[in-house]
Amino acid sequence: MFIKEGIIAAPGIAIARALIYEKADVKVSADHYEDSDAEIKKFKQALDKSQSQLEEIRLKTVSELGKEEAAIFEAHEMILQDPEFVESVRAEIADNKVGAAYAVQIVTDRLVILFEQMNDPYFSARAADVKDVGNRVRNNILGIVRADLSKLKEDVIIIADDLAPSDTALMDKRKVRGFATNIGSRTSHTAIMARSLEIPAVLGLSDIDQKVNTGEMIILDGLNGRVTVNPDRYQIKEAEEDQRKYQAHLKELERIKDLEAITLDGHQVELVGNIGEPADIQGVLKNGGTGIGLYRTEFLYMNSDTMPGEDKQMAAYRSVLEAFPDGPVIIRTMDIGGDKKLPYLPLDDELNPFLGLRAIRLCFKEIKLLKTQLRAILRASVYGNAYIMFPMISNVDEVRQAKKILAACMAELDALQIAYRKDVKVGVMIEIPSAAITADIIAKEVDFFSIGTNDLCQYTIAVDRMNQAVSYLYDPFNPAILRLVKQVIQASENQPGLFTGMCGEMAGDPLATLLLLGLGLHEFSMSALSIPQVKKIIRNVRYQDAKKIAAEALTLETGVAVMAHVLESMKKLKIEI
Amino acid sequence: MQIQEVTVLNETGIHARPASLFVKAAGKFKSDVFVIKADKEINAKSIVGVMAGGITQGTTVKIKAEGEDEVKAVAELVQMIKDRFDE
Numbered sequence: 001m002f003i004k005e006g007i008i009a010a011p012g013i014a015i016a017r018a019l020i021y022e023k024a025d026v027k028v029s030a031d032h033y034e035d036s037d038a039e040i041k042k043f044k045q046a047l048d049k050s051q052s053q054l055e056e057i058r059l060k061t062v063s064e065l066g067k068e069e070a071a072i073f074e075a076h077e078m079i080l081q082d083p084e085f086v087e088s089v090r091a092e093i094a095d096n097k098v099g100a101a102y103a104v105q106i107v108t109d110r111l112v113i114l115f116e117q118m119n120d121p122y123f124s125a126r127a128a129d130v131k132d133v134g135n136r137v138r139n140n141i142l143g144i145v146r147a148d149l150s151k152l153k154e155d156v157i158i159i160a161d162d163l164a165p166s167d168t169a170l171m172d173k174r175k176v177r178g179f180a181t182n183i184g185s186r187t188s189h190t191a192i193m194a195r196s197l198e199i200p201a202v203l204g205l206s207d208i209d210q211k212v213n214t215g216e217m218i219i220l221d222g223l224n225g226r227v228t229v230n231p232d233r234y235q236i237k238e239a240e241e242d243q244r245k246y247q248a249h250l251k252e253l254e255r256i257k258d259l260e261a262i263t264l265d266g267h268q269v270e271l272v273g274n275i276g277e278p279a280d281i282q283g284v285l286k287n288g289g290t291g292i293g294l295y296r297t298e299f300l301y302m303n304s305d306t307m308p309g310e311d312k313q314m315a316a317y318r319s320v321l322e323a324f325p326d327g328p329v330i331i332r333t334m335d336i337g338g339d340k341k342l343p344y345l346p347l348d349d350e351l352n353p354f355l356g357l358r359a360i361r362l363c364f365k366e367i368k369l370l371k372t373q374l375r376a377i378l379r380a381s382v383y384g385n386a387y388i389m390f391p392m393i394s395n396v397d398e399v400r401q402a403k404k405i406l407a408a409c410m411a412e413l414d415a416l417q418i419a420y421r422k423d424v425k426v427g428v429m430i431e432i433p434s435a436a437i438t439a440d441i442i443a444k445e446v447d448f449f450s451i452g453t454n455d456l457c458q459y460t461i462a463v464d465r466m467n468q469a470v471s472y473l474y475d476p477f478n479p480a481i482l483r484l485v486k487q488v489i490q491a492s493e494n495q496p497g498l499f500t501g502m503c504g505e506m507a508g509d510p511l512a513t514l515l516l517l518g519l520g521l522h523e524f525s526m527s528a529l530s531i532p533q534v535k536k537i538i539r540n541v542r543y544q545d546a547k548k549i550a551a552e553a554l555t556l557e558t559g560v561a562v563m564a565h566v567l568e569s570m571k572k573l574k575i576e577i
Numbered sequence: 578m579q580i581q582e583v584t585v586l587n588e589t590g591i592h593a594r595p596a597s598l599f600v601k602a603a604g605k606f607k608s609d610v611f612v613i614k615a616d617k618e619i620n621a622k623s624i625v626g627v628m629a630g631g632i633t634q635g636t637t638v639k640i641k642a643e644g645e646d647e648v649k650a651v652a653e654l655v656q657m658i659k660d661r662f663d664e
Contacts, residue, residue, distance in 0.1 A: 075597065075624075084623040114629055126628065306634070309588045 001230045004205050007184070008225040009191035012200030013243045014178035015219050015236060018212045018229075019156035021147050021167065028101045028138065036094045043089055043100040046140035050080055053136065054166065061169045072129070072165050079133045085111070101141040108134025128189070132164040149176070157218045159209055163190045173197060178220035180208050180227050202227055253532040257288040261524075261535045263517070267543035270523040271531050272327065274503055277303075278319045283528035288535065291327025291385075293450065293525020294503035295320060297373065298334045301342055307369070313376035321384030330387040330450060330501070330525070331377050332429065333370060335359040345369075354458070359392035360402060367405060374409040378420035386424050389450055393428040393435050399445045429503070431455035436484040439491035449492055450525070453504025457481055476506040477559040477566075482515070486554060489520045501525055510577040511566055513537045518550025533577060540575050579651040580613075580641045587661035590633035595662040600624045602657060608644025610654065621654065 033039050058073035079085060085107065092103035108130060115127035139146070149158070149171035157178040160167070168190070176199060184190050184203035194201035200222030212218065212229055219228040219239045223246065228235060262268045272293035273284030277300075284292065300308050300316055321329050336342055337358025345366070350356040363370035377388055390402045403426060413420055430436050431452035439449065453476050458465065460481060465474035475481075485502075492498040501523030506512045508526025510533050516524065517538060524534060549569045553562045570577070585591060591599055591612075603610045603621035610621035614636060619626045621640070632638060640658075642650040 078597070078600065078624045082623050082625045083620050084625040111625060130625075306588075312588055 001228065001232060001235070002211075004208060004211065004227045004229070006180070006202040006206075006208075006225050006227065007186065007204035008222060009179075009184065009186055009188075009203045010194035010199060010201040010222050011246075012178075012198065012222045013220070013239055013246055014157055014200050014222070015217075015239050015243070016155040016157045016177040018159050018180075018214055018216045018218050019147055019152075020209060020212065020214045021149070021158050021160040021163070022209070026135075026138070026142070026144065028105050028142070029099070030102050031099060032097050033093075033099045034097060036097060039093045039098075039100040039103070040090055042141055043093065043104065043137075046100065046104075046137050047080060047086070049140045050133070050136050051077065053140075054080065057166055057169045073169070075126075076129055076133050076166065079130055080137070101138050104134055104138045104141065108138070128164065132166055135164075136166065152176070157220050159212050161209055162188070163193075165189055165193070168193055173199070178218075178222065179203070180205055180212075180218070180220055182206055182209055252536070253287075256532060256535055256539065257286075259288075259535070259539065261538050263538055263541055263543040263546070265542040265544055267517075269517065269521065269538060270328075270501075271535055271538075272330075272501075272523060272525045273528045273531065274525050275320070278316050278323075280528070281320060281323045284531075285323065287528045287531040289327075289528060289531050291324045292320060292329040292331075293501050293507075293523055294389075295329060295331045296335070297332060298336055298340055301334055301336060302340065306344055307372075310372050310376045310379070313373060314379045317377055317380035317386070318383045321380055321386055325384060328385050328387050328425075328523075330389050330427070330448075330503075332389045332391050333360070333363060333373055333377075335391045337362045354464075360390050360398060361392060364398075364401065370405060371409050371412075374406055375413060378409060378413055378424065379418060381421035381424045382419050386421065387427060387448065388424060389427050389429055389448075391429045391452070392432065392455075393430075393442070394432045395434060396438065396441050396445060399428055399442055403445065430488050431459070431504075433460045433484065436460075436488050439488040440494065443491045443495040443498055446498070448498060449488055449500045450523075451485060451488055451500065451502040451504060453481065453485075453502060453506040456484065456504065460484065475559040476504075476509070476512065477515075477562040479554070479556065479558070479562065482519075482554060482562065485516070485521075486519050492522075493520060499523060508534060510534060510537055511563065511570075514541060514546050514566060514569060514575075515550050515553055515562075517541070517543065518546035518548070518553075520547075537575055537577070541573055545573065578641065578643045579647040580639055581651050581655050582637060582639050583655045583658045584637045585632055585634055585658055587658075588634055590636065591627060591630065591658075592633070596628045597624060598662055599654065599657060600627050602654060603650070606642065606644070606646050606650040608642040608647045608650050610650050611641045613639040613641055 054073055054077050058070045061070040088107045089103045092098060092107060093100060111130045112127045115130060152172045152175035155175055155177045157180060158176055159180050161182045162184055163181060178199060179190055179194055179201040181190055181203045182205055190201060190203060200220055202220055202222055202225050205227060216230055219231050260268060261271045271289060272291040273289040274294040275292055276296045300313060317331060338353045377386055393399055425447040427446045427448035429452045430449050435442060457474055457476055461473050461478060463470050463473040465471045489500045492500040499522040502521055503525040507524045508530030513534050553565055556562050556565060589595060600622060612619045612621050614630055614632060619630045640651050640654050
């Protein structure tokens with residue numbers, strides 16, 4: 001028995017026998033082949049065989065998953081027929097007198113490097129496609145036959161170096177219980193596919209394909225990122241118990257997914273999601289989020305080689321807005337600077353980047369950039385309920401200046417007779433202590449506040465939480481933070497129509513839920529996976545009790561005391577997390 | 578032989594989705610079709626070649642075709658670029 005730890009890619013627990021699908025490193029010899037014509041013939045035959053395999057995969061994918069999912073295999077067929085690819089391999093065989101498999105291997109490697117170097121997520125993905133196609137042709141030349149995942153006799157956990165879409169498209173999903181691979185991350189194909197099929201997966205296990213044999217028993221724990229090979233009987237029993245618990249947990253989440261976030265005595269709040277890209281919407285919807293409380297638009301800029309234009313931005317915002325016809329979508333204007341740099345926007349190195357030119361400060365210097373973004377948001381606003389949020393506001397003057405620029409953008413659209421929602425809501429992120437302290441002044445200028453607790457803690461306590469020497473000071477339960485949160489919420493309560501939300505990590509921390517609820521927070525924005533847990537707590541408490549707990553917490557002297565008070569209160573109320 | 582100059586106007590250039598649309602369109606013609614960028618001839622029927630060509634927004638290229646349907650090929654591909662791939 002032994003245990004290996006890897007990256008958690010898809011949750012769940014699987015107990016089944018291992019099936020080695022593919023080992024890393026197929027060795028191809030660089031031997032001299034005099035008969036080039038024979039090698040070229042082998043290559044052509046492998047191309048034909050690969051072509052018919054891909055066609056089969058594509059047709060099956062079309063019928064099972066639809067045309068869109070199958071488009072990737074059309075792209076693979078295009079690579080297979082690509083004149084550059086075919087000609088390069090032919091030339092390699094004829095000119096250097098190497099074997100067909102070796103020629104395919106080096107041409108593939110060359111193209112993969114070419115695509116990877118383009119430093120663009122789209123092309124990195126194409127590099128994987130080229131590699132997949134190249135490996136297929138090579139395997140067909142060498143006569144390597146992999147396990148047929150479409151004809152599995154018993155339940156298996158698939159072990160591989162890595163898995164490509166063409167490997168998994170045909171697999172029998174009822175028989176595949178889990179995936180364990182050497183390489184891969186949370187965003188690689190295997191991870192995304194495993195999550196969408198709800199099959200547990202642990203990736204990044206470095207050499208699992210060398211350590212396991214087909215037929216050996218495995219416990220794959222996708223909740224803790226652990227693979228147990230050849231477990232004993234007690235470990236299997238334990239895993240079966242964990243499996244049951246996890247199923248019960250999923251059932252409970254499913255049950256409350258579409259229920260409102262409402263307390264026992266009828267006080268309703270809004271639970272929404274934080275996202276970085278339109279693709280993250282699915283997770284929010286699946287976990288019952290009713291809108292978006294923080295759309296971090298900087299990823300649009302960071303995942304691009306050039307400044308994203310108005311049309312491209314507008315399309316991204318529109319897709320998010322359309323996903324939530326009833327709920328709010330709070331779009332935060334770009335927060336670049338600090339630790340986030342762009343290749344196409346040179347910025348001077350700063351001694352104190354977090355106290356320097358970032359977010360709205362940078363936008364005031366690069367007004368054109370901000371205006372492009374604001375016009376894109378305004379144009380998208382007709383497709384839903386857009387809220388514009390300005391980050392890193394430190395005083396009311398900055399709010400007024402930002403609103404002036406927004407008004408100028410509206411005038412430009414008016415002149416061009418382009419439609420937008422004139423009632424689009426405008427708010428600010430409260431993450432700098434000076435803004436929190438003057439929230440009553442800023443309140444007169446905005447429609448909402450959203451408290452960013454991560455930076456608010458960092459700036460209020462003067463602590464860099466990445467610095468291990470001082471990170472112990474970082475504590476959202478610090479009385480100073482609680483007082484600031486209280487002050488901001490109070491300022492919004494005194495101004496009719498204004499609401500306060502929170503989009504820092506504290507909003508999704510189940511230990512903070514009672515406090516924030518009791519302080520009167522209206523909107524909780526968090527990563528999608530935290531939503532059900534927080535909702536469960538809110539649905540199991542009376543607002544009157546939460547208020548008392550929060551009021552009591554405000555009288556305590558230290559963060560530790562606040563935490564102890566919360567834990568005790570939860571125990572008393574029989575709230576489990 | 579047909580040849581015509583055109584400037585790439587769409588945001589992403591002949592990259593990503595536009596590259597695949599472009600190569601598919603070029604593949605329909607019997608003629609040999611090329612994109613010429615700064616004297617470098619790229620086979621317009623090669624997805625690998627076109628994507629690796631680095632044809633970004635603002636690049637001026639020539640579309641060249643040789644064969645029985647060369648006139649139609651150049652006209653259609655130039656129009657595609659002018660229409661910004663409907664981006």
